[in-house]
Structure formats: structure tokens, C-alpha cells
Amino acid sequence: xxxxxxxxxxxxxxxxxxxxxxxxxxxxxxxxxxxxxxxxxxxxxxxxxxxxxxxxxxxxxxxxxxxxxxxxxxxxxxxxxxxxxxxxxxxxxxxxxxxxxxxxxxxxxxxxxxxxxxxxxxxxxxxxxxxxxxxxxxxxxxxxxxxxxxxxxxxxxxxxxxxxxxxxxxxxxxxxxxxxxxxxxxxxxxxxxxxxxxxxxxxxxxxxxxxxxxxxxxxxxxxxxxxxxxxxxxxxxxxxxxxxxxxxxxxxxxxxxxxxxxxxxxxxxxxxxxxxxxxxxxxxxxxxxxxxxxxxxxxxxxxxxxxxxxxxxxxxxxxxxxxxxxxxxxxxxxxxxxxxxxxxxxxxxxxxxxxxxxxxxxxxxxxxxxxxxxxxxxxxxxxxxxxxxxxxxxxxxxxxxxxxxxxxxxxxxxxxxxxxxxxxxxxxxxxxxxxxxxxxxxxxxxxxxxxxxxxxxxxxxxxxxxxxxxxxxxxxxxxxxxxxxxxxxxxxxxxxxxxxxxxxxxxxxxxxxxxxxxxxxxxxxxxxxxxxxxxxxxxxxxxxxxxxxxxxxxxxxxxxxxxxxxxxxxxxxxxxxxxxxxxxxxxxxxxxxxxxxxxxxxxxxxxxxxxxxxxxxxxxxxxxxxxxxxxxxxxxxxxxxxxxxxxxxxxxxxxxxxxxxxxxxxxxxxxxxxxxxxxxxxxxxxxxxxxxxxxxxxxxxxxxxxxxxxxxxxxxxxxxxxxxxxxxxxxxxxxxxxxxxxxxxxxxxxxxxxxxxxxxxxxxxxxx
Amino acid sequence: xxxxxxxxxxxxxxxxxxxxxxxxxxxxxxxxxxxxxxxxxxxxxxxxxxxxxxxxxxxxxxxxxxxxxxxxxxxxxxxxxxxxxxxxxxxxxxxxxxxxxxxxxxxxxxxxxxxxxxxxxxxxxxxxxxxxxxxxxxxxxxxxxxxxxxxxxxxxxxxxxxxxxxxxxxxxxxxxxxxxxxxxxxxxxxxxxxxxxxxxxxxxxxxxxxx
Ligand code: FES
Ligand code: FES
Numbered sequence: 001x002x003x004x005x006x007x008x009x010x011x012x013x014x015x016x017x018x019x020x021x022x023x024x025x026x027x028x029x030x031x032x033x034x035x036x037x038x039x040x041x042x043x044x045x046x047x048x049x050x051x052x053x054x055x056x057x058x059x060x061x062x063x064x065x066x067x068x069x070x071x072x073x074x075x076x077x078x079x080x081x082x083x084x085x086x087x088x089x090x091x092x093x094x095x096x097x098x099x100x101x102x103x104x105x106x107x108x109x110x111x112x113x114x115x116x117x118x119x120x121x122x123x124x125x126x127x128x129x130x131x132x133x134x135x136x137x138x139x140x141x142x143x144x145x146x147x148x149x150x151x152x153x154x155x156x157x158x159x160x161x162x163x164x165x166x167x168x169x170x171x172x173x174x175x176x177x178x179x180x181x182x183x184x185x186x187x188x189x190x191x192x193x194x195x196x197x198x199x200x201x202x203x204x205x206x207x208x209x210x211x212x213x214x215x216x217x218x219x220x221x222x223x224x225x226x227x228x229x230x231x232x233x234x235x236x237x238x239x240x241x242x243x244x245x246x247x248x249x250x251x252x253x254x255x256x257x258x259x260x261x262x263x264x265x266x267x268x269x270x271x272x273x274x275x276x277x278x279x280x281x282x283x284x285x286x287x288x289x290x291x292x293x294x295x296x297x298x299x300x301x302x303x304x305x306x307x308x309x310x311x312x313x314x315x316x317x318x319x320x321x322x323x324x325x326x327x328x329x330x331x332x333x334x335x336x337x338x339x340x341x342x343x344x345x346x347x348x349x350x351x352x353x354x355x356x357x358x359x360x361x362x363x364x365x366x367x368x369x370x371x372x373x374x375x376x377x378x379x380x381x382x383x384x385x386x387x388x389x390x391x392x393x394x395x396x397x398x399x400x401x402x403x404x405x406x407x408x409x410x411x412x413x414x415x416x417x418x419x420x421x422x423x424x425x426x427x428x429x430x431x432x433x434x435x436x437x438x439x440x441x442x443x444x445x446x447x448x449x450x451x452x453x454x455x456x457x458x459x460x461x462x463x464x465x466x467x468x469x470x471x472x473x474x475x476x477x478x479x480x481x482x483x484x485x486x487x488x489x490x491x492x493x494x495x496x497x498x499x500x501x502x503x504x505x506x507x508x509x510x511x512x513x514x515x516x517x518x519x520x521x522x523x524x525x526x527x528x529x530x531x532x533x534x535x536x537x538x539x540x541x542x543x544x545x546x547x548x549x550x551x552x553x554x555x556x557x558x559x560x561x562x563x564x565x566x567x568x569x570x571x572x573x574x575x576x577x578x579x580x581x582x583x584x585x586x587x588x589x590x591x592x593x594x595x596x597x598x599x600x601x602x603x604x605x606x607x608x609x610x611x612x613x614x615x616x617x618x619x620x621x622x623x624x625x626x627x628x629x630x631x632x633x634x635x636x637x638x639x640x641x642x643x644x645x646x647x648x649x650x651x652x653x654x655x656x657x658x659x660x661x662x663x664x665x666x667x668x669x670x671x672x673x674x675x676x677x678x679x680x681x682x683x684x685x686x687x688x689x690x691x692x693x694x695x696x697x698x699x700x701x702x703x704x705x706x707x708x709x710x711x712x713x714x715x716x717x718x719x720x721x722x723x724x725x726x727x728x729x730x731x732x733x734x735x736x737x738x739x740x741x742x743x744x745x746x747x748x749x750x751x752x753x754x755x756x757x758x759x760x761x762x763x764x765x766x767x768x
Numbered sequence: 769x770x771x772x773x774x775x776x777x778x779x780x781x782x783x784x785x786x787x788x789x790x791x792x793x794x795x796x797x798x799x800x801x802x803x804x805x806x807x808x809x810x811x812x813x814x815x816x817x818x819x820x821x822x823x824x825x826x827x828x829x830x831x832x833x834x835x836x837x838x839x840x841x842x843x844x845x846x847x848x849x850x851x852x853x854x855x856x857x858x859x860x861x862x863x864x865x866x867x868x869x870x871x872x873x874x875x876x877x878x879x880x881x882x883x884x885x886x887x888x889x890x891x892x893x894x895x896x897x898x899x900x901x902x903x904x905x906x907x908x909x910x911x912x913x914x915x916x917x918x919x920x921x922x923x924x925x926x927x928x929x930x931x932x933x934x935x936x937x938x939x940x941x942x943x944x945x946x947x948x949x950x951x952x953x954x955x956x957x958x959x960x961x962x963x964x965x966x967x968x969x970x971x972x973x974x975x976x977x978x979x
Contacts, residue, residue: 022892024914026846026886026887033845182958648906655963655965659962682851690955691964692951
């Protein structure tokens with residue numbers, strides 16, 4: 001694929017503020033719930049399953065239908081076409097059909113004059129269930145061999161033989177909890193019936209095309225009859241990649257059947273109960289190593305709770321396997337990945353997409369090896385890094401862009417790791433109850449959708465005769481700054497200020513067949529597609545100018561103070577007007593497909609990623625071993641963003657991802673009861689990091705070397721990679737607990753998240 | 769000061785005219801708008817609020833939260849609903865000079881009181897200093913918590929100026945601005961995008977301007 005025009009490669013420029021900055025701060029940025037409601041709009045709520053696994057013997061909905069404000073109640077039987085809201089496997093029902101697979105599953109849809117009326121009425125149903133055996137946990141599902149797909153194996157060499165031959169061998173395991181997205185704007189969709197059976201859907205979704213296709217199949221329409229639109233989301237983090245479809249489809253169904261506009265604004269508690277979360281994992285390992293801590297053989301089992309349906313679990317668990325190596329050379333390795341089917345909500349995409357769990361597993365193993373040998377964990381990490389002659393991943397991809405060693409060295413130096421580690425040791429020697437620790441962990445994150453065909457994008461650029469520019473692309477804006485990054489790319493092509501570029505809402509009728517805005521790929525894919533569209537127009541303008549002013553095309557240049565053609569110079573607006581008069585098309589589509597990637601899932605070998613993004617983080621923590629409380633005292637980060645498209649936005653992404661990762665590993669705990677009911681379904685019981693959880697010392701430096709691959713302006717993706725930087729917090733907490741018995745050569749049995757309860761359990765377990 | 773009757777222009781009814789124009793196709797128009805059972809007009813309570821300087825009169829179901837009164841009845845949708853339980857801070861507005869989670873209080877409890885929402889602090893063309901500072905420091909990502917953060921921050925600085933201590937105030941006689949005070953006092957406003965560093969920087973900036 002063509003490299004960006006080298007002439008366009010401008011020196012670092014000041015970061016533009018987010019495209020909606022002034023609107024956000026004045027409350028004028030519109031989200032789905034903010035528009036005026038038509039007088040006849042109807043509101044929706046689901047009747048939800050109270051059983052984890054049961055046959056529905058009978059649904060008596062008479063009281064629901066009779067309730068005040070209720071206009072209609074729909075069940076699976078009312079769906080004209082496919083009763084399916086799944087991304088791949090066709091196994092997610094919009095409304096349950098005979099059987100329920102988890103608590104909270106949608107049974108029926110109440111349509112009423114207000115949200116309150118709909119929700120109140122939904123509680124009046126009398127459902128008789130015939131309960132069936134339910135597996136709720138990883139252990140239960142494993143005991144009954146309940147899987148969503150066959151167990152996958154990724155291997156190289158002979159792990160078993162390497163283990164037996166190794167000088168030292170340790171085995172262990174731990175649990176990693178899930179995570180609720182808690183996008184601040186909950187799930188929401190508005191459907192409006194149009195003429196001749198068409199429907200328009202405003203949805204807070206990362207994947208408008210998928211909703212378009214699902215709704216078309218549900219209503220027996222063609223994709224061309226369904227338009228899905230999203231201007232911005234109030235946060236998503238993966239939680240609106242597949243999960244938005246349920247609400248959008250419900251709204252579309254009700255709009256189609258009643259002929260009236262409908263809104264489904266999901267209540268927060270319902271949202272937390274109904275929608276999928278980050279996968280929780282059980283990790284078990286058997287590792288062999290030499291006296292220096294070089295890992296020689298590793299057998300690793302990753303078991304995850306996928307929930308009731310397939311959703312994106314195969315790809316998420318694949319990504320967990322892809323990230324088990326993190327930055328390390330693991331010569332003989334066997335990874336076994338079990339994808340367990342449970343009668344709980346179907347787990348789904350969440351920033352990192354399985355990668356963080358895979359990386360946390362290997363970081364735990366590094367700590368285990370270091371504890372066994374009594375060596376500094378950072379030294380053990382460094383001795384295992386990829387390097388010349390040892391740079392092939394377990395899936396046979398060559399690590400060509402390895403900058404982890406340099407990043408780690410810089411952070412070690414700038415963060416004064418060794419000095420601080422020594423003074424912490426002295427502190428701990430004199431402190432019985434408060435224990436401190438420091439940990440430095442690296443990140444290497446693979447960039448591309450691992451399902452190869454998803455790595456494509458389209459864009460549409462219009463230049464109007466007054467010189468203003470409008471852009472549209474398949475990517476969605478959820479706060480990550482994608483829109484402004486792409487706008488800047490287009491503005492640079494024409495050398496106009498970014499304020500001349502109007503960014504428009506993502507719509508399936510403008511750019512079709514798009515992939516989800518996910519896998520951190522938004523700017524890589526859509527930026528390049530928009531660049532290609534803009535270049536098409538610029539090439540036409542260049543030819544037009546050369547002809548008009550009888551000069552060579554090489555004498556045409558687009559510059560900030562105007563467009564030069566030979567000896568002539570004119571403003572961009574003037575050029576646009578003349579080109580229009582000269583009957584030059586000023587609109588173009590652009591397309592981009594990531595080159596060079598190919599992956600064979602049957603053998604788990606190939607090059608699934610275009611490139612890697614790197615980083616490293618250093619955390620210092622203090623743990624109170626009597627109460628189990630901890631505090632993250634200081635964090636230093638060096639993170640690779642390539643040649644950043646917008647350093648200010650990238651810094652925000654790194655900080656936000658780190659704190660979200662810190663929440664996942666420390667305070668955010670999902671609890672289900674014995675009947676499979678989620679107990680932590682509101683921020684009262686589910687603890688998200690607040691301003692006071694942000695480490696007091698928090699320093700982030702960007703590593704801004706160009707991407708080795710010719711990505712858009714040689715930048716790198718930044719949405720997900722920094723999430724796993726927070727692994728250092730978990731490592732440091734483990735190390736702080738270990739400080740209660742420095743002579744021990746093992747790790748405390750700490751599970752994630754490191755809540756006070758889990759820390760106390762680990763303290764007790766370590767003492768025994 | 770003007771008194772307006774907003775009952776007839778609620779968010780629910782404002783598009784009545786255009787809705788009638790795009791009438792649904794006959795085959796699917798199973799349920800005409802008039803068929804829905806509507807609660808009677810009884811039981812409504814009159815409320816007068818001074819919102820962003822304007823006296824507004826509403827007749828409300830007494831169960832209506834201040835948040836719903838603002839969003840649904842007055843079409844002031846800058847104030848966001850994050851959880852509707854008083855746990856996220858997205859709905860923060862300033863009532864009689866104090867910040868308050870508007871989802872956690874009933875509109876009728878504020879009869880006669882003055883309410884400032886994000887729209888009342890400033891507009892995109894004429895931003896309040898706190899709004900400006902949030903732009904300068906990128907104090908948001910998705911923007912959904914932002915109106916609540918800004919209203920909260922404005923009132924929070926007033927609390928410090930008035931000498932109201934917080935959990936982290938060391939000397940109760942000397943309440944001073946500090947980053948620790950800000951982090952503590954702003955911990956009721958969740959930002960899931962975790963733009964906290966920039967939020968604190970923006971607030972510090974305004975506090976220093978004021979000082
Ligand atoms: S909406 Fe009021 S605190 Fe969350
Ligand atoms: S900016 Fe997204 S929640 Fe704060």
C-alpha cells in the first residue's frame with residue numbers, strides 16, 4: 001500500500017483540541033438522548049429473566065399489557081425475521097425463545113408512553129420457569145465440559161521436554177476478575193420509521209454496520225432500507241461493539257410494529273445486568289528456567305468465562321494467547337486456551353480484548369521466577385526480552401520493531417528504579433504494617449483485527465465550491481479523538497486549517513460495510529482511507545491547475561498561504577470555485593486495507609498484526625497488611641505512539657487507559673450470587689477509579705520514533721495498548737505483600753482485583 | 769425577568785407538528801398516538817424555578833427529579849444522566865450556590881430556588897473561565913461527564929473560598945486550595961475516560977486566576 005506522500009510529512013504540529021471541545025464544555029454536544037422527542041415517541045424496557053438457565057413454561061403478560069401507559073408488548077413470536085443480535089454465531093436472541101441462558105436476558109419488550117411506565121409494567125409479568133442445571137463459574141463449566149468452542153492450542157517446540165530439562169521448575173495459578181465498562185452514557189437507541197418500510201436508527205454504537213445488517217435481517221428488509229447513525233458516544237471501551245445491537249434492534253422492532261418513533265434508554269442497573277463484560281480468567285502455569293531466570297519451557301492454561309453465547313469470545317481468547325509472550329522470548333511453549341460456556345451474561349469486547357489477561361499471566365510468571373531465584377523481577381524481565389536471534393513469537397511472527405529494551409532502559413533510568421527499590425527495601429525493614437514495593441512492567445500490543453478481513457475502511461470527502469470540506473468515514477467517535485485526527489489528516493492534504501473541515505456523523509448511508517471502531521484501529525484505518533479520498537481530489541485539482549495555467553504538475557503546490565501553480569497563486573476557495581466551473585469532480589471516496597497480514601487460525605500461525613505498539617510503566621505502591629488497603633503512590637510511564645497524530649490526545653488516552661487498567665486490577669469487582677445474579681450492578685457497589693485514586697505522582701512521556709510500517713504519517717495506534725501498563729500496579733502489590741517475609745522464595749497467592757479482601761487473603765496465604 | 773409557561777413545550781411535545789407530517793405507513797400504524805393510556809392531569813404540583821436567571825413555571829408530577837425537570841421539561845439537555853442514583857455526578861447542577869446531584873432531588877423541593885446548569889455558566893461562543901480552562905487542558909475525552917465536572921468544579925472552588933473543610937483538610941482553620949483538596953472534593957464526579965489529570969489541571973488554572 002502506498003506510503004503517505006513524503007511531501008506532506010510536516011514537522012510536529014500543535015495538538016488540536018478535541019473536535020467538540022467547546023460543545024462538550026458548554027453542554028451543547030448532542031448525544032442520542034439529547035434531541036427533542038416527537039410527540040408520539042414511545043419508550044421501551046425489557047422484561048428480564050430471573051433464572052440463569054431454564055425453559056420458559058409460560059409467560060402471562062396480561063398484567064403488563066393492562067398497565068397504565070403501555071401501548072404494546074412484544075415477544076419472540078412478533079419478530080418478522082431473524083431473532084438474532086449476535087455478531088458472528090447467530091446465537092444471541094433479541095427476545096428469549098423458549099429458553100433462558102442467563103439472569104437478565106430479555107424475555108419480552110414493553111412499549112409504553114414513558115420509560116417509567118415501560119419499566120414498571122415489565123415487572124408485572126408472571127413467568128413460570130422450569131429451571132435447568134446451570135454452570136456459573138469457570139470451575140463449574142470445566143467440570144461439565146461446557147465450552148463455546150473447542151479448546152485451542154498454540155505451541156512451539158516441546159514445552160514438556162524443556163520443562164523436564166530445566167534447572168528449575170515452578171507451577172502456580174491465579175484468578176483474574178472481569179470488568180464492567182461503565183461507559184458514562186448508558187446503552188441507548190432511537191428508531192424512526194421512514195417511508196416504504198425504511199427505518200433510521202440513532203444508536204450509541206461502535207459498529208453501525210453490524211446493527212444495520214442485524215436489523216435488516218430481523219425485519220426482512222434489505223441493508224439499503226436501514227440507516228444507522230452515530231455522531232458521538234459518551235464512552236464505549238468495547239462495550240458498544242456488539243452490545244449496542246440489542247437495544248437498537250429492540251427500538252427498530254417496536255418502531256416497525258407500531259409505526260411510531262421509539263427510544264430505548266436503558267436504565268443503569270439494567271444495563272450493568274444485561275450487557276456483557278470483560279472476560280474473567282483462571283490462569284495455571286508450569287514454568288521451567290535456568291539460574292539466570294531465562295524461561296526455557298512454559299505450559300500455560302488460560303481458561304475464560306465466556307458466558308451464555310459466543311459473541312466475540314473466540315477472537316478475544318485468541319488475543320489472550322497472542323499476548324502471553326508480551327515482550328519475551330519463550331522458546332518452548334504450549335498455550336492451551338479454554339473458552340467456557342456459562343449461564344451468565346455473555347462476555348464481550350473491552351479495551352485490550354483479552355490481551356491484558358494474557359499479558360498479566362506472563363508478568364505473574366516473571367514475578368514467580370524472580371521470587372524463586374531471589375532476583376530483582378526487572379532483571380528477570382530484561383533477561384527474557386526479545387532480541388536478535390530470539391525474536392519470533394509463539395505464533396511465528398517476527399518481532400521486527402522491538403523497542404521494548406530501549407523503552408525499559410529509559411524508564412529504569414528516568415524513574416530511578418534501582419535507587420527507589422533500595423530505599424523501599426530499607427523502608428520495609430523498619431515498617432511492620434505498611435509495606436511498599438515498586439514494579440516495572442513492559443507492554444507489547446499487536447495492532448490489527450486478528451480477523452484479517454476486518455482490516456479495511458472507507459471514507460468520503462467532499463470539497464464544496466466555497467472551499468469548505470466535509471469528511472465522513474466509517475470510524476465512530478467515543479472520546480478517543482478519532483474525528484479530529486482524521487480531520488487533521490485531510491486538512492493537511494489540502495494545506496488548509498482544520499477549522500475548514502467539517503466532520504460529520506458516522507452513517508451507514510455515507511460509508512457502507514464498515515468494521516467496528518475497535519482494536520485501536522480507528523485512526524490507522526480511517527485516517528488512511530480519508531487520506532486516500534482527499535488525495536484523489538487533490539490529484540484532480542493538480543491536473544486541472546496544470547492544464548489551466550499551462551504548467552507542469554510538479555509546479556503545483558498546496559501551501560498554507562495558498563495554492564501555487566507555476567507563477568500563479570490562488571486561495572483554496574478560489575481554486576474550488578474554478579474547478580467547479582471547470583467541471584472537475586470535487587467529491588471522492590477513499591479506501592484502505594492493511595497490507596501484509598495473514599493468519600491461519602487452524603494452526604495459530606502467521607502474521608496477525610501489522611505492527612506492535614510498546615510501552616512500559618513503573619508503579620510504587622504501599623499496602624497496609626492489617627486492613628488490606630493499598631495506595632498507588634507514584635507512576636511513571638514511557639509509551640510508544642509512533643509519530644503522533646496528536647500528542648495531547650494520545651497523552652489523554654494513555655492516562656485514561658492506565659487508570660482504567662488500575663481500576664480493573666484493584667477496585668472493580670464483579671460479584672455474582674449462587675443463582676447467577678449480579679450483585680454489583682451500580683456504582684454504589686462497583687467501584688470505579690475517581691479523581692482521588694489517580695496516583696499523586698503521575699508522569700507520562702511519549703516515545704515518538706516513527707512507526708517502521710508506513711501507517712498514516714507513521715503514527716501508532718493508542719487506544720488499547722496503554723491499558724496493560726497498569727499490570728505494574730498488580731505486580732507491585734504482590735511484591736509489597738511478599739515483603740512481609742523477605743526470606744521466602746515464592747509469591748503471595750494474590751488474585752485480581754487486589755481488593756482489600758483479596759490482599760488480606762494473600763497476606764494470610766503467604767504467612768501460612 | 770420573565771415568567772414563561774413551559775408546560776406546553778416540553779421535550780415530549782415540541783416536535784408534535786413535524787411528527788404529524790411524517791405519519792407512519794398505514795400497514796404498520798397499528799397504534800395511533802391517542803390510544804395510549806395517559807395519566808390524568810391530576811396530581812400535578814406547580815413549581816417555579818429560577819433557571820439560569822429565568823423564572824420558569826412548571827406543573828410537575830411530584831416524583832419528577834430535578835434532573836428530569838431540566839432535561840425532559842425544560843429541554844436543558846446539557847446536564848447528563850449517568851446513573852440516576854446519585855453515584856456518578858454527571859447530573860451535577862448548582863442550586864442556590866451549592867452543587868447538587870440533580871437526579872437525587874425532586875424538582876418540587878426547590879420551588880422558588882435558583883438553579884444554574886452548564887448552559888447557564890456559558891455558551892460555546894462565550895465560555896465561563898472554567899469551561900475555557902477545560903478546553904485548554906483537554907479536561908475530557910467523551911465529554912459525557914464534563915458538564916457535571918464543570919458545575920461541580922465551579923461550586924467546589926466557592927466551597928473552598930468559603931472555608932468549608934473536607935476530609936483531607938489538615939487545619940480546619942486554614943482551608944486552602946490544593947490538588948489534594950481538589951481530588952478529594954471532586955471524587956463524586958466519576959470520569960470513566962479518566963481525564964482526571966487534565967480536569968485537576970483545569971481547575972487549578974482557574975483557582976490560580978482567581979487567587
Ligand atoms: S445521574 Fe445523578 S449522580 Fe449519576
Ligand atoms: S470524559 Fe468520558 S466520562 Fe469523563
